Amino acid sequence: MILYFSGTGNSLAIARKIAETIDDQVMPLNDAVLQDLTREKRIGFVFPTYDFNMPPAVRNLIPRLKINTASYVFAVTTCGAQAGNSLWTLRRLLRKKGIELAYAHKIRVPDNSAIAFGRNPNEQVWKFDKFANRLEQILDDIKAEQHEMHFAWWGPIGGLMGCSFLENGMLRTFHPVVNEDKCTGCGTCARICPMNNITLNAKAAIGDNCTICLGCVHVCPHQAIRINGREALKERQYRHPDIKLKDLIKR
Ligand SMILES: Cc1cc2nc3c(=O)[nH]c(=O)nc-3n(C[C@H](O)[C@H](O)[C@H](O)COP(=O)(O)O)c2cc1C
Ligand code: SF4
Ligand code: SF4
Structure with a gap:
């Protein structure tokens, strides 16, 4: 099961592509917390990065999920440029539940927050072509149930950027x-x-x-x-x- 959170469809589109590739289904994370997912052999997370971290709402949903610790768990975050600490945060939250994140990657897509700065996200659709190979790689990796973590450690900089003061x-x-x-x-x-x-x-x-x-x-x-x-x-x-x-x- 691929669990997603999406405001403008980037994460939903990626979640659907993954589901198509591995013949699985997508489910909004908000619905997933109401389900028993312990029989799922694979659990995927697809969500946007906000402020170099997981969206606050997504972070709050993770502890409520019922997932089997033996599932193959993977994650993809969609972002305009930098995923910061978002995948680390997911790994930390899952570990608290005794679940190990097996695979994680980010994919660059149009930045929907550009509208808040007077810029146009539609001018960034070139990213679909530029990062098409990356997406193919992610799909192949997930299909093969690879164990690989593709994210940089942002350390104190990421921690500072994602601190509650800036987030608020x-x-x-x-x-x-x-x-x-x-x-x-x-x-x-x-x-x-x-x-x-x-x-x-x-x-x-x-x-x-x-x-x-x-x-x-x-x-x-x-x-x-x-x-x-x-x-x-x-x-x-x-x-x-x-x-x-x-x-x-x-x-
Ligand atoms: C409030 C907000 C903060 C964002 N912060 C980041 C960020 O820190 N780094 C980044 O690369 N993209 C950032 N973005 C861009 C989104 O991660 C990106 O557009 C994402 O694909 C949106 O996903 P969705 O279409 O599934 O909602 C931000 C977007 C929003 C709305
Ligand atoms: S920006 Fe806020 S109010 Fe608007 S759709 Fe997203 S969560 Fe809802
Ligand atoms: S804010 Fe826009 S979408 Fe929402 S009810 Fe008003 S006109 Fe419709």
């Missing part, structure tokens, strides 16, 4: 804000939010349980959700090209 700052800075003048109350954002953190009355309201996946910012058909004080311009809204809106909804 990031969560505050990137907190999405609804522009009520533009919001039509269509509900698209609420349907895709992986944290169930958006409520709808006449307008969308974003709660306090945001893990800043930026999914809502990227999907709003009226560009009514601001990020880091910036309007989400339509041309800067991003979703992995293989992932449809409905793929992000049913989870």
Whole structure:
């Protein structure tokens, strides 16, 4: 079983490719904590890197999973450039459960947070071609149940970058804000939010349980959700090209 977390589809697309390669299935991590996965011979994790670490929400889900210690466990993190400590963090959290991460790698994809800095993630789709070989290698390795850890030790720098002080700052800075003048109350954002953190009355309201996946910012058909004080311009809204809106909804 391949467990994933995804705001804009990069991680879901990779999870699906792995599932296709090893003839397995994908499941959102939020659903996985409600299941008994102890009979699964293989468990994969695919999730984005945020702030050089695992997304806070994903970190909180790992301790709740029911997994067999004898399973072949692998992980892939999607990131714009640097995965920092994210795969180390997963290894540490799994070890606390008596589970050894057998294989881990990162893959570079368009950085969906570019929209928060006034840049366009769609201008980074060249990464799909540039890192296609890396993805093929990852798929082959996982199929062969390789035991290899492909990540650099970021040590104190990674620790500093992922410290709670900076992380809380990031969560505050990137907190999405609804522009009520533009919001039509269509509900698209609420349907895709992986944290169930958006409520709808006449307008969308974003709660306090945001893990800043930026999914809502990227999907709003009226560009009514601001990020880091910036309007989400339509041309800067991003979703992995293989992932449809409905793929992000049913989870
Ligand atoms: C809040 C936030 C922080 C991010 N931090 C990093 C980072 O530290 N390093 C990096 O390479 N990419 C970073 N990214 C980019 C994402 O890891 C990347 O776009 C990922 O593939 C998104 O996955 P998804 O489409 O499955 O949601 C960040 C994205 C967000 C939204
Ligand atoms: S997707 Fe946009 S327009 Fe629709 S409810 Fe959410 S913020 Fe409002
Ligand atoms: S409120 Fe928006 S950014 Fe926050 S978790 Fe939900 S979809 Fe992601």
